[in-house]
Amino acid sequence: MVTSTNTMFLRISTLFSLIAYTQCASNYTFSPDFMFGTATSSYQIEGAWNESGKGENIWDYITHNSPDYVYDRTNGDIACDSYHKYEEDIALLKDLGVDFYRFSVSWNRIFPNGYPHNPNQEGITYYSNLIDALIAQNITPMLNIYHWDLPQRLQELGGWTNSYMVTLFTEYARILLDNYSDRIDYWITFNEPLSICSQGYGADGFAPALSMSGRADYLCAHNLLKSHAAVYHLFNNTYRARNNALMGIVLNSAWYEPSRPEEQEASERALQFLLGWFANPIFSTTGDYPQVMKEYIGNRSAIQGFSRSRLPQFTSDEIEYIRGTSDFFGINHYSTALVEYSPATDNVVSNNNDMEIVMFRNSSWPIDAAGRDPIVPWGIRKLLAWIKNTYNSPSIHITENGCPDNGGLDDDVRVSYYGSYLEAVLEAINEDNVDVRSYVAWSLMDNFEWRFGYTYRYGIHFVNFTDPDRPRTAKRSATFYKNVISSRVVGDYPPLS
Ligand SMILES: *[C@@H]1O[C@H](CO)[C@@H](O)[C@H](O)[C@H]1NC(C)=O
Ligand SMILES: *[C@@H]1O[C@H](CO)[C@@H](O)[C@H](O)[C@H]1NC(C)=O
Ligand SMILES: *[C@@H]1O[C@H](CO)[C@@H](O)[C@H](O)[C@H]1NC(C)=O
Ligand SMILES: *[C@@H]1O[C@H](CO)[C@@H](O)[C@H](O)[C@H]1NC(C)=O
Ligand SMILES: *[C@@H]1O[C@H](CO)[C@@H](O)[C@H](O)[C@H]1NC(C)=O
Ligand SMILES: *[C@@H]1O[C@H](CO)[C@@H](O)[C@H](O)[C@H]1NC(C)=O
Ligand SMILES: *[C@@H]1O[C@H](CO)[C@@H](O)[C@H](O)[C@H]1NC(C)=O
Numbered sequence: 001m002v003t004s005t006n007t008m009f010l011r012i013s014t015l016f017s018l019i020a021y022t023q024c025a026s027n028y029t030f031s032p033d034f035m036f037g038t039a040t041s042s043y044q045i046e047g048a049w050n051e052s053g054k055g056e057n058i059w060d061y062i063t064h065n066s067p068d069y070v071y072d073r074t075n076g077d078i079a080c081d082s083y084h085k086y087e088e089d090i091a092l093l094k095d096l097g098v099d100f101y102r103f104s105v106s107w108n109r110i111f112p113n114g115y116p117h118n119p120n121q122e123g124i125t126y127y128s129n130l131i132d133a134l135i136a137q138n139i140t141p142m143l144n145i146y147h148w149d150l151p152q153r154l155q156e157l158g159g160w161t162n163s164y165m166v167t168l169f170t171e172y173a174r175i176l177l178d179n180y181s182d183r184i185d186y187w188i189t190f191n192e193p194l195s196i197c198s199q200g201y202g203a204d205g206f207a208p209a210l211s212m213s214g215r216a217d218y219l220c221a222h223n224l225l226k227s228h229a230a231v232y233h234l235f236n237n238t239y240r241a242r243n244n245a246l247m248g249i250v251l252n253s254a255w256y257e258p259s260r261p262e263e264q265e266a267s268e269r270a271l272q273f274l275l276g277w278f279a280n281p282i283f284s285t286t287g288d289y290p291q292v293m294k295e296y297i298g299n300r301s302a303i304q305g306f307s308r309s310r311l312p313q314f315t316s317d318e319i320e321y322i323r324g325t326s327d328f329f330g331i332n333h334y335s336t337a338l339v340e341y342s343p344a345t346d347n348v349v350s351n352n353n354d355m356e357i358v359m360f361r362n363s364s365w366p367i368d369a370a371g372r373d374p375i376v377p378w379g380i381r382k383l384l385a386w387i388k389n390t391y392n393s394p395s396i397h398i399t400e401n402g403c404p405d406n407g408g409l410d411d412d413v414r415v416s417y418y419g420s421y422l423e424a425v426l427e428a429i430n431e432d433n434v435d436v437r438s439y440v441a442w443s444l445m446d447n448f449e450w451r452f453g454y455t456y457r458y459g460i461h462f463v464n465f466t467d468p469d470r471p472r473t474a475k476r477s478a479t480f481y482k483n484v485i486s487s488r489v490v491g492d493y494p495p496l497s
Helices: 007-018 058-065 082-096 121-136 165-180 193-202 216-243 261-283 291-303 316-322 351-355 377-390 412-431 476-487
Strands: 035-039 100-104 140-146 186-191 246-252 255-258 329-332 336-341 357-360 396-400 436-442 461-463 472-474
Touching: 035 140, 035 476, 082 121, 082 472, 082 476, 100 186, 121 140, 121 165, 140 165, 165 216, 186 193, 186 216, 186 396, 193 216, 193 246, 193 261, 216 246, 216 261, 216 316, 246 261, 246 396, 255 261, 255 377, 261 291, 261 316, 261 336, 261 351, 261 357, 261 377, 291 351, 329 377, 377 396, 377 412, 412 436, 412 476
Parallel strands: 035 100, 035 436, 100 140, 140 186, 186 246, 246 329, 255 336, 329 396, 396 436
Antiparallel strands: 336 357, 461 472
16 A cells, blocks of 8 residues: 655644635535444454453454554554443444444454353443443444444454354354344454455555565455355344344555546446445446456466466355345445556566566655655546446445554544545536445544554544543544534535645
8 A cells, every 4th residue: 555654744734723624515414314334343443452351353463462563563452441431432422423333353262262152241241331321322333334443353263264264253243233233233254354354464555564465465365255155144034123224344545546538447446446345246237356356367367387377266156145145335445546557577576577567656645644644635536436337326435534643632643634534525426426324533543553552543522541540631633523423514624725
């Protein structure tokens, strides 16, 4: 992905607070039934890593055993302490006026060592209480079954490269469905399979940091798609009726803009390799991996002397089993990259080499206040239109959108980000007829940003991580978002550059 720092932009961004807000808003409005939310995930906020019977997950393991893995040498042992402070979090949600809250369950709180054996009642009760407390405040819970914190014992079996994960994940999901499906309206199986497989298995960006690109990432995706489908069918056949609920998957994608008009094919191939990899098997009419992946990886594998493609094959039964297993298209989106064709090197085994793409950024684009990613609001509009056109107009939930900074309450760059991206979403709905049902600001509060520890803050609430009480304070962006939710219009925001 695109990451580099640009200190000049940091200095420019501090000037934003001196510039008067300008009238940037169009006249489109969000309909009364459009849903707004915020999101978090278990390892990023809960802390209490060894309390109430919880076992060790892959992030506990990597941060404790390789403390240098996280750049600021921190971990999620305490994080926002939300395990103890969830009622305070709900008060923040209530104050924002959100329609729903997307949170994830820690597998190790339910089954301490990952195996479907001896469920931990304290873990089951924790999420039950959280769900009840949300509903009591009229906030719809959106329950995400898996947000990257795999039990370490299952990683020792190979994690998502082991096909037995289909059974293990199904048994874990079953206990959540058993206990919570009377109260949950929206279920999510996986958050960001691309990150799980590409960063965790293909690279070292996330735990378990296997760095076996072009092999382990493809195996991971294969088992993950089957696991998703198995849980969807269990839900669809046995639990859906209990609450007339919906279940879907959350994919993630940047927008991949061609660097020149002649690079249109490269842009399409990047989208197929990085989003279609998971979306095509589930959302296309034919099912299966995208044709371009099968062809490029098959050919490259043959040139490299593999007797079979490194991309595993689904049987025709499996293709049918996976196709159509999502009631909505969940999409997390942050930024845009320029792409163009880059010829493969024959002997390199990697997803990137298979794809034959190089990515870079346009130095004219404004950048977020942490210098991580460009701010390109038209990118979300193009991505939403691409999803609509490629997958026959599914209902879309924007399950994450946001940008980082390094601290402070006067987060005008984030206000501009949200203002301009929400404008682009309104244009997608009104001018491109994309069926967008909801929008989620990532995140409710600053939290443990994986390998970047606590240096990248994505919250609309500030969390003081040096205070043992972990107090939360609303940033300017929280006020801005609250106003969007109540007024259904995007208010004024500072210009981007
Ligand atoms: C919004 O509506 C006002 C008044 O009808 C109009 O003057 C303005 O040009 C509109 N803005 C946009 C961006 O369309
Ligand atoms: C839990 O971990 C903390 C360190 O984060 C340690 O101080 C404490 O002793 C551990 N508690 C148990 C019950 O193992
Ligand atoms: C929760 O799940 C456990 C394990 O499957 C089961 O024993 C228990 O009855 C469930 N509770 C409810 C309320 O369904
Ligand atoms: C980079 O961005 C500038 C400003 O938006 C634009 O004029 C230029 O065409 C862009 N270049 C590329 C390669 O996209
Ligand atoms: C893949 O191989 C087939 C059969 O040799 C060939 O027709 C096709 O053009 C190749 N595709 C690419 C992208 O190299
Ligand atoms: C879900 O269940 C319904 C009703 O039984 C069935 O018609 C539908 O085909 C199922 N969906 C999938 C993707 O299997
Ligand atoms: C965070 O908390 C510490 C300890 O209470 C305090 O000294 C510090 O001023 C706080 N920082 C901010 C930015 O509020």
